[in-house]
Amino acid sequence: KQEVTQIPAALSVPEGENLVLNCSFTDSAIYNLQWFRQDPGKGLTSLLLIQSSQREQTSGRLNASLDKSSGRSTLYIAASQPGDSATYLCAVRRETSGSRLTFGEGTQLTVNP
Amino acid sequence: SAVISQKPSRDICQRGTSLTIQCQVDSQVTMMFWYRQQPGQSLTLIATANQGSEATYESGFVIDKFPISRPNLTFSTLTVSNMSPEDSSIYLCSVSGTGIYNEQFFGPGTRLTVL
Numbered sequence: 001k002q003e004v005t006q007i008p009a010a011l012s013v014p015e016g017e018n019l020v021l022n023c024s025f026t027d028s029a030i031y032n033l034q035w036f037r038q039d040p041g042k043g044l045t046s047l048l049l050i051q052s053s054q055r056e057q058t059s060g061r062l063n064a065s066l067d068k069s070s071g072r073s074t075l076y077i078a079a080s081q082p083g084d085s086a087t088y089l090c091a092v093r094r095e096t097s098g099s100r101l102t103f104g105e106g107t108q109l110t111v112n113p
Numbered sequence: 114s115a116v117i118s119q120k121p122s123r124d125i126c127q128r129g130t131s132l133t134i135q136c137q138v139d140s141q142v143t144m145m146f147w148y149r150q151q152p153g154q155s156l157t158l159i160a161t162a163n164q165g166s167e168a169t170y171e172s173g174f175v176i177d178k179f180p181i182s183r184p185n186l187t188f189s190t191l192t193v194s195n196m197s198p199e200d201s202s203i204y205l206c207s208v209s210g211t212g213i214y215n216e217q218f219f220g221p222g223t224r225l226t227v228l
Contacts, residue, residue: 031215032215034216034217036219041203041222041224042221042222043117043119043205043219043220043221043222044156044205044207044219046114046216046217046218046219049216089155089156091156091217093215093217100146100158100161100171101156101158101217103155103156104155105154105155106155
């Protein structure tokens with residue numbers, strides 16, 4: 001059974017700091033991994049999707065890496081801003097396309113002005 | 114990408130009643146997914162809804178408690194039946210994008226409080 005763990009559970013940083021969020025998964029037979037952002041009481045916004053054959057994806061100040069063999073992914077946020085404050089979730093999809101996602105518990109990020 | 118809307122956005126309900134949540138997608142999709150997020154927790158898949166067939170429920174979820182309809186390729190409903198305070202959660206509708214990447218998209222969620 002796939003298990004996804006995110007560390008740390010919560011993180012508080014001053015504005016402008018670069019930071020790394022970690023995601024690990026127990027079964028490396030994944031199809032892809034996706035990072036989401038969730039604001040309090042809201043739905044999920046897709047940030048980055050990494051296919052199993054890819055090593056990283058970038059979007060603006062965000063960079064996600066994937067090491068499938070070791071079961072790890074990181075989300076790097078450069079020059080953090082108060083508007084980045086949210087919960088960040090990673091989710092993995094098994095190798096069979098269309099199968100369900102397994103989510104981590106999330107990292108609650110607070111960026112202080 | 115897919116744009117997903119949900120109704121209602123939030124509701125407060127009495128114990129023992131039922132609530133039907135609607136999900137509308139701006140494009141035709143084969144599979145729609147319903148997730149539950151209990152307070153302070155991550156997302157758990159309730160069921161997968163395919164058009165023209167019965168929904169497939171995950172372990173711990175049953176059709177009598179969470180009946181699902183999927184009348185066409187852009188719409189689905191989830192009913193939370195005979196509610197108790199333990200059903201207080203955010204309920205999220207989700208779809209997979211078309212193409213080989215299967216990016217997952219989520220609706221804004223329905224925040225349900227049961228008194």
